[in-house]
Amino acid sequence: xxxxxxxxxxxxxxxxxxxxxxxxxxxxxxxxxxxxxxxxxxxxxxxxxxxxxxxxxxxxxxxxxxxxxxxxxxxxxxxxxxxxxxxxxxxxxxxxxxxxxxxxxxxxxxxxxxxxxxxxxxxxxxxxxxxxxxxxxxxxxxxxxxxxxxxxxxxxxxxxxxxxxxxxxxxxxxxxxxxxxxxxxxxxxxxxxxxxxxxxxxxxxxxxxxxxxxxxxxxxxxxxxxxxxxxxxxxxxxxxxxxxxxxxxxxxxxxxxxxxxxxxxxxxxxxxxxxxxxxxxxxxxxxxxxxxxx
Amino acid sequence: xxxxxxxxxxxxxxxxxxxxxxxxxxxxxxxxxxxxxxxxxxxxxxxxxxxxxxxxxxxxxxxxxxxxx
Numbered sequence: 574x575x576x577x578x579x580x581x582x583x584x585x586x587x588x589x590x591x592x593x594x595x596x597x598x599x600x601x602x603x604x605x606x607x608x609x610x611x612x613x614x615x616x617x618x619x620x621x622x623x624x625x626x627x628x629x630x631x632x633x634x635x636x637x638x639x640x641x642x643x644x645x646x647x648x649x650x651x652x653x654x655x656x657x658x659x660x661x662x663x664x665x666x667x668x669x670x671x672x673x674x675x676x677x678x679x680x681x682x683x684x685x686x687x688x689x690x691x692x693x694x695x696x697x698x699x700x701x702x703x704x705x706x707x708x709x710x711x712x713x714x715x716x717x718x719x720x721x722x723x724x725x726x727x728x729x730x731x732x733x734x735x736x737x738x739x740x741x742x743x744x745x746x747x748x749x750x751x752x753x754x755x756x757x758x759x760x761x762x763x764x765x766x767x768x769x770x771x772x773x774x775x776x777x778x779x780x781x782x783x784x785x786x787x788x789x790x791x792x793x794x795x796x797x798x799x800x801x802x803x804x805x806x807x808x809x810x811x812x813x814x815x816x817x818x819x820x821x822x823x824x825x826x827x828x829x830x831x832x833x834x835x836x837x838x839x840x841x842x843x844x845x846x847x848x849x850x851x852x853x854x855x856x857x858x859x860x861x862x863x864x865x866x867x
Numbered sequence: 868x869x870x871x872x873x874x875x876x877x878x879x880x881x882x883x884x885x886x887x888x889x890x891x892x893x894x895x896x897x898x899x900x901x902x903x904x905x906x907x908x909x910x911x912x913x914x915x916x917x918x919x920x921x922x923x924x925x926x927x928x929x930x931x932x933x934x935x936x
Contacts, residue, residue, distance in 0.1 A: 614925070624931065635936045649935060656931045663929045670926060713935055720933050727928060734926045741919040748912050755904040762901035821919070828912055831904065838903045860927045 606673040613669040617662045624659040627652035641709055650703060653716055657700040660723060664693045667733060676740035685733050692726045728806035728863065735798045735813050735861040742791055742820055749784045749827050756780065756834055768841050776837060780830035783823050790820035798861075807863045814862040 631652040637645035668689040671682055699719040706712035756777050764770045794816035800809040839845065 621929065628932075639936055653933060653935075656933050659929055660931055667926060670922065674922075716933055716935055723931075723933075730928060734928075737926070738919060738923060741915065741922060745912055745915045745919065748908065748915065752904040752908040752912070755902060755908070758901050759903040821916075824916060828909065828916065831912070832909055835904055835906070835909065842903075859923050 610669040610673045613666045617666045620655070620659040620662040624655040627655040646709065650706065650712060653703045654700060657696055657703060657719055661693055661696045661700065664689050664730065667730065670737060671733070674737050674740060676744040677737065685736065689733065695722050695726065728801055728810060731810050731861050731863065732798050732801040735794065735817065738817055738859060738861065739791060739795055739798070742824065745824055746784060746787055746791065749831070752831055753781060753784060759838055763841055773834065773837055773841065776830060776834050780827060780834055783827035783830055787820045787823035787827060790816045790823060794820060810861055810863040814859050817859050817861060
């Protein structure tokens with residue numbers, strides 16, 4: 574009897590142990606990462622408003638600042654502090670976006686968040702120097718340092734944004750490849766059943782060419798983004814931005830092709846025509862594009 | 868002895884059931900008919916494209932002017 578009870582316990586324990594990873598996979602990480610991103614984004618919107626308020630507050634004190642007025646100094650210190658905090662919070666939002674982007678590998682996520690942590694630490698040091706400044710000369714020096722640091726950081730931040738967008742676009746290409754394999758198999762199947770597949774094959778060729786075009790543009794964008802670290806950041810970011818937009822256009826065309834093919838397969842199989850899926854929107858511009866230095 | 872055999876069979880069934888659960892559902896069309904790409908394929912792509920577009924607009928870098936007179 575004791576032996577029976579023991580074995581029953583083993584069975585129960587096996588059942589619960591087997592159930593644990595399934596439950597953990599379904600309920601834990603993704604929602605938490607999304608919540609963390611939304612919280613960071615909310616905080617970012619608040620820091621933006623605080624910065625804009627501080628700038629507004631500072632506008633009437635510029636002349637007095639030149640005359641070394643104490644109140645004007647504090648107004649300047651306040652808007653510089655809020656501006657730097659806003660930049661730091663933006664980097665925090667980007668870091669959370671990297672963390673929640675499943676299309677990025679774990680290694681890539683770690684590399685990018687570590688890089689962003691370094692930039693955040695740099696700007697936090699700058700912010701402390703702004704807040705510790707007690708003279709006009711000190712605050713000018715701290716401000717210049719912050720501007721130089723941000724001008725150095727910004728192109729790399731845009732490179733990271735590009736890497737996030739690329740990973741998401743590559744995920745779409747992978748889905749398209751998967752659908753393409755199904756289309757190939759289905760056309761072969763219909764052909765073996767004596768159906769006329771000439772039109773479908775032509776559309777399939779166009780579909781494949783659009784996937785290939787997206788892959789080509791994404792590969793070129795990836796190469797340009799890699800060059801941002803070592804080459805001319807402005808030139809490479811502009812080129813990467815262009816390739817990402819062109820890739821997005823190819824992806825939209827690919828999506829339209831797939832919808833048409835699915836529609837036509839059903840028509841060949843059943844003789845019934847069904848509505849095509851709605852078009853997707855085009856990226857008018859991407860945040861990878863370089864800006865003029867402020 | 869019969870009880871032991873029964874429990875061993877039960878363990879084996881649980882083990883097999885666990886393995887099936889971990890590997891997920893069978894691929895569509897695996898049972899013979901060739902599966903065509905479906906609305907689920909286009910929906911997943913449309914959803915990912917929407918995600919790409921919203922990430923693109925979400926991540927615009929801030930415009931901050933840190934100039935002193």
